[in-house]
Amino acid sequence: MKGPILIVDTGTGNLFSLARSFERLGRPPRISRDPEAIAGAGILVLPGVASFPAIARGVEPLRAELVRRVRAGTPLLGICAGLQVLAGASEEGPGQGLGLLRGEVVRLPGPLLPHMGWSPLRRTPDPMLLGLGGPTVDPEMYYAHSYALPAGTAGTVATSFHGIEFAAVVRAGSVVGVQFHPERSGRAGAAFLAAFLEWAEGVAG
Amino acid sequence: MVALRIIPCLDLRDGRVVKGVRFEDLRDAGDPVAAAVRYEAEGADELVLLDIEASVRGRGPDLGVVRDVAGALSVPLTVGGGVRSLQEVGDLLGHGADKVAMNTAAFRRPGLLTETAAQYGTQCAVLAIDAARTADGWEVALRGGRERTGTSVVAWAAAGQTAGAGEFLVTSIDADGTQAGYDRALYRALRGVLERPLIASGGFGAFEDMGRLFGEGLADAALLASRLHDGAVSIPSIKSYLRAHRLPVRSEEAG
Numbered sequence A: 001m002k003g004p005i006l007i008v009d010t011g012t013g014n015l016f017s018l019a020r021s022f023e024r025l026g027r028p029p030r031i032s033r034d035p036e037a038i039a040g041a042g043i044l045v046l047p048g049v050a051s052f053p054a055i056a057r058g059v060e061p062l063r064a065e066l067v068r069r070v071r072a073g074t075p076l077l078g079i080c081a082g083l084q085v086l087a088g089a090s091e092e093g094p095g096q097g098l099g100l101l102r103g104e105v106v107r108l109p110g111p112l113l114p115h116m117g118w119s120p121l122r123r124t125p126d127p128m129l130l131g132l133g134g135p136t137v138d139p140e141m142y143y144a145h146s147y148a149l150p151a152g153t154a155g156t157v158a159t160s161f162h163g164i165e166f167a168a169v170v171r172a173g174s175v176v177g178v179q180f181h182p183e184r185s186g187r188a189g190a191a192f193l194a195a196f197l198e199w200a201e202g203v204a205g
Numbered sequence B: 001m002v003a004l005r006i007i008p009c010l011d012l013r014d015g016r017v018v019k020g021v022r023f024e025d026l027r028d029a030g031d032p033v034a035a036a037v038r039y040e041a042e043g044a045d046e047l048v049l050l051d052i053e054a055s056v057r058g059r060g061p062d063l064g065v066v067r068d069v070a071g072a073l074s075v076p077l078t079v080g081g082g083v084r085s086l087q088e089v090g091d092l093l094g095h096g097a098d099k100v101a102m103n104t105a106a107f108r109r110p111g112l113l114t115e116t117a118a119q120y121g122t123q124c125a126v127l128a129i130d131a132a133r134t135a136d137g138w139e140v141a142l143r144g145g146r147e148r149t150g151t152s153v154v155a156w157a158a159a160g161q162t163a164g165a166g167e168f169l170v171t172s173i174d175a176d177g178t179q180a181g182y183d184r185a186l187y188r189a190l191r192g193v194l195e196r197p198l199i200a201s202g203g204f205g206a207f208e209d210m211g212r213l214f215g216e217g218l219a220d221a222a223l224l225a226s227r228l229h230d231g232a233v234s235i236p237s238i239k240s241y242l243r244a245h246r247l248p249v250r251s252e253e254a255g
Helices: A015-024 A035-039 A052-071 A186-204 B032-042 B063-072 B086-094 B104-108 B111-120 B153-163 B184-191 B207-215 B235-244
Strands: A005-008 A030-032 A043-046 A076-079 A104-107 A115-120 A140-145 A156-162 A164-172 A175-178 B005-013 B047-051 B077-080 B099-102 B125-134 B137-142 B147-152 B167-172 B198-201 B221-224
Touching: A005 A015, A005 A035, A005 A052, A015 A186, A015 B063, A030 A035, A035 A052, A043 A052, A043 A186, A052 A076, A052 B111, A115 A156, A140 A156, A140 A186, A175 A186, B005 B032, B005 B198, B005 B235, B032 B047, B032 B063, B032 B235, B047 B063, B063 B077, B063 B086, B077 B125, B086 B099, B086 B111, B099 B111, B104 B111, B104 B137, B104 B153, B111 B125, B111 B153, B125 B153, B137 B153, B137 B184, B147 B153, B153 B167, B153 B184, B167 B184, B184 B198, B184 B207, B207 B221, B207 B235
Parallel strands: A005 A030, A005 A043, A043 A076, A076 A175, B005 B047, B005 B221, B047 B077, B077 B099, B099 B125, B125 B167, B167 B198, B198 B221
Antiparallel strands: A115 A140, A156 A164, A164 A175, B125 B137, B137 B147
């Protein structure tokens, strides 16, 4: 692995819980918003407890470096609003995403919003997801969101459901985005992060 | 389908859990970190940490305790107690809280909910309401029930939703501690105006109480404190009961 895991601080995330999750896996991350740190990172993580406009503002100063690193093949994991900002735009409000994923973030129909709590992950047979849960049981992950990418988004490898089916895990090139919070999804979430790291290390060679 | 949630509540005073968490195998029963870890292992879907002294002393929750508890957990944590400003919300999130519960300060200045939702997303802003029964409904109570406002709970909840609250934690202070069952009329009235997740609190006495609450679709989650802490019920036994009654709960074996 070249370079550390870097949690990108956009001024909006729950960075502490995420950092602890990687520490528990024996991989303490760095946290920074410095473009030079992003340039030197082996794996990038873009967290988000944020509205779309807030995280779009947060990534703006880092846009060029983030896009450059991803285009160069550095693995990046976007979480919740950190997934949404990988797309170009959102119905939630103004702001320009990174445009690394196709499609626009839409508002879920409800009936209750936000989609708050544990919902099962409907997986395709993607290698990153195969080890999660039991052979017949879908792993349950924790969600807290009112907006999501549609299930038809290019690269969708798992979905979940709240009023409509939506993209729960998207993978495109070296980018992975998850709508749930792996750092708050108990053992299932930790297993996902471990699987992501294993995949990322393979990608990064 | 989102699972119904069982949420233990840790009430803190001087950094210790009050109402005494009695776990036989814990050396220090009042330690919030030990209690939080134990509840997560038992299948708690989230935890709530309320600093019950913060409001009285005019400060926010104890950030050190928040950090210790959040760092030990891998399920979501909501923190409340005396939160008055967006700055304090940000501090709590920075110390590991996932959501912030606001009560008195939001009632006095609903803009706090709006600001929190705008910066951190509506899912982050939990509006806590203490409801006191009146002749024809419920009124908002503040400061743990010592102050009655005369404002309708249902009207305030609707206004809080408009202001930006993404989840509601509503405690019936009449039912609280009685073990006489939930005030289902209260939650039914709130369901009539809210399009947000609703956490019910106060009145749990028996499994059937929770079965009725959830079976009638009146809440998305239930908050439990003393009955869990004193060992009268356990999270696995509640979930077994709900599962047996075809109510959706998270299955720990999938972890």
